[in-house]
Amino acid sequence: MITRIGPPIFLNPSKDVALPAMRQNQGMRDYYIGLMSGTSLDGADGVLVDFSGDTMQVLGAASEPFTQDFRAGLLALNTAGHDELHRAAQAGNALAGVYARVVGRLLEDAAAQGLTAGQIRAIGAHGQTVRHQPQRISPQADGAGYTIQLNNPALLAELTGLDVVADFRSRDVAAGGQGAPLVPAFHQSVFGSADAMVSVLNLGGIANLSVLPAGGQGEVLGFDCGPGNALMDAWCHQHTGQAFDAGGRWAASGKLLPVLLASLLDEPYLSAPPPKSTGRDLFSVQWLAARLAPFAGERPEDIQYTLTELTARACISCVSSYGKDSKELLVCGGGAFNLHLMQRLQAGLPSMRVSSSQAHGLPPLQVEAAAFAWLARQTINRKPGNLATVTGAAGARILGAVYPA
Numbered sequence: 074m075i076t077r078i079g080p081p082i083f084l085n086p087s088k089d090v091a092l093p094a095m096r097q098n099q100g101m102r103d104y105y106i107g108l109m110s111g112t113s114l115d116g117a118d119g120v121l122v123d124f125s126g127d128t129m130q131v132l133g134a135a136s137e138p139f140t141q142d143f144r145a146g147l148l149a150l151n152t153a154g155h156d157e158l159h160r161a162a163q164a165g166n167a168l169a170g171v172y173a174r175v176v177g178r179l180l181e182d183a184a185a186q187g188l189t190a191g192q193i194r195a196i197g198a199h200g201q202t203v204r205h206q207p208q209r210i211s212p213q214a215d216g217a218g219y220t221i222q223l224n225n226p227a228l229l230a231e232l233t234g235l236d237v238v239a240d241f242r243s244r245d246v247a248a249g250g251q252g253a254p255l256v257p258a259f260h261q262s263v264f265g266s267a268d269a270m271v272s273v274l275n276l277g278g279i280a281n282l283s284v285l286p287a288g289g290q291g292e293v294l295g296f297d298c299g300p301g302n303a304l305m306d307a308w309c310h311q312h313t314g315q316a317f318d319a320g321g322r323w324a325a326s327g328k329l330l331p332v333l334l335a336s337l338l339d340e341p342y343l344s345a346p347p348p349k350s351t352g353r354d355l356f357s358v359q360w361l362a363a364r365l366a367p368f369a370g371e372r373p374e375d376i377q378y379t380l381t382e383l384t385a386r387a388c389i390s391c392v393s394s395y396g397k398d399s400k401e402l403l404v405c406g407g408g409a410f411n412l413h414l415m416q417r418l419q420a421g422l423p424s425m426r427v428s429s430s431q432a433h434g435l436p437p438l439q440v441e442a443a444a445f446a447w448l449a450r451q452t453i454n455r456k457p458g459n460l461a462t463v464t465g466a467a468g469a470r471i472l473g474a475v476y477p478a
């Protein structure tokens with residue numbers, strides 16, 4: 074799928090993360106590619122972005138879905154297993170291949186607009202998170218946490234002939250942070266409003282929230298709320314063979330199981346204060362199976378309704394606690410296409426307008442990819458990409474490693 078040319082979006086200067094001097098290359102364009110493949114394991118999304126001037130313009134977008142086998146292999150790598158180092162290395166190579174094909178399609182499309190590969194400054198490639206254990210076990214270095222995004226940026230540089238920036242999260246974790254979320258600074262720069270607080274909810278496999286204070290005054294907040302689509306996808310696939318519940322229609326055909334919902338919401342992560350981040354390490358299929366065991370006789374669509382409600386309630390609780398003065402909740406990530414979930418969010422947040430990021434000129438599946446283009450640009454310009462107030466890191470850090478073309 075290739076989408077062309079979004080509208081220019083004006084970037085807000087960020088108080089915490091200084092934007093690179095926007096006009097340092099007056100007259101020169103400032104093109105980056107961002108590649109994201111998240112915890113939903115649905116595929117890779119890429120965007121080609123022009124950051125010239127005070128605007129950000131998506132010039133092209135392309136996605137490639139993961140094959141069933143590749144998805145299953147990545148899912149298996151989320152837990153310990155036989156010969157996992159070898160399988161992880163192979164998966165990183167295969168992912169670099171998927172990324173390279175997405176880049177190839179973006180460049181083909183760009184060529185039709187008169188843009189050459191040599192004009193692209195760098196690719197920001199997130200990689201595939203298979204472990205996320207950022208918490209420090211002891212203050213000593215050997216007790217530091219870690220986060221692992223499978224990738225082979227060297228191979229991607231080789232395949233594309235472009236500079237690649239990768240491994241964005243490790244430096245923040247090394248500085249004592251959660252390594253996540255990294256998108257709030259970007260959200261602030263794109264969606265922040267001069268006169269109103271705005272909340273941005275990314276519904277990927279995991280759900281994360283950014284709370285953007287009016288006029289950039291005050292701290293940007295951001296953290297992972299809990300499960301986004303990951304559990305709904307797993308249940309839907311198990312019972313219907315479909316990768317996800319399109320539009321949330323299957324869930325909407327069911328009804329709430331209140332006792333199950335209470336048991337799901339009982340997970341301590343959901344009520345812990347930020348900074349916090351999570352992943353499939355916690356919200357795994359094993360976590361789900363253990364909680365569903367007493368409900369084996371229930372109708373699958375009622376379970377799907379209840380899993381959708383878990384995501385909705387976890388997010389509503391976070392927005393109500395940390396972003397309650399927002400007039401607007403902008404939703405991005407593939408969950409924005411789940412209309413049933415969107416309706417449940419709106420019902421639980423009656424004081425604000427819940428809408429897709431599309432309403433602000435950025436389609437839901439382009440937001441996180443654009444964020445990694447932006448983060449690559451921060452790295453190339455030797456600017457910090459994290460917000461220490463969000464991740465809990467000791468301070469602002471230049472993120473990522475650069476693999477020159």
Ligand SMILES: Nc1ncnc2c1ncn2[C@@H]1O[C@H](COP(=O)(O)OP(=O)(O)OP(=O)(O)O)[C@@H](O)[C@H]1O
Binds near residue numbers: 115303410
């Ligand atoms: N039409 C749709 N209806 C319902 N859900 C959808 C639809 N399209 C996509 N989704 C959901 O969105 C998911 C993909 O979203 P996305 O790519 O944003 O998540 P992700 O890969 O986990 O990314 P990230 O980690 O960056 O948030 C799918 O797995 C599915 O659950």
Ligand SMILES: [Mg+2]
Binds near residue numbers: 109113
């Ligand atoms: Mg995805």
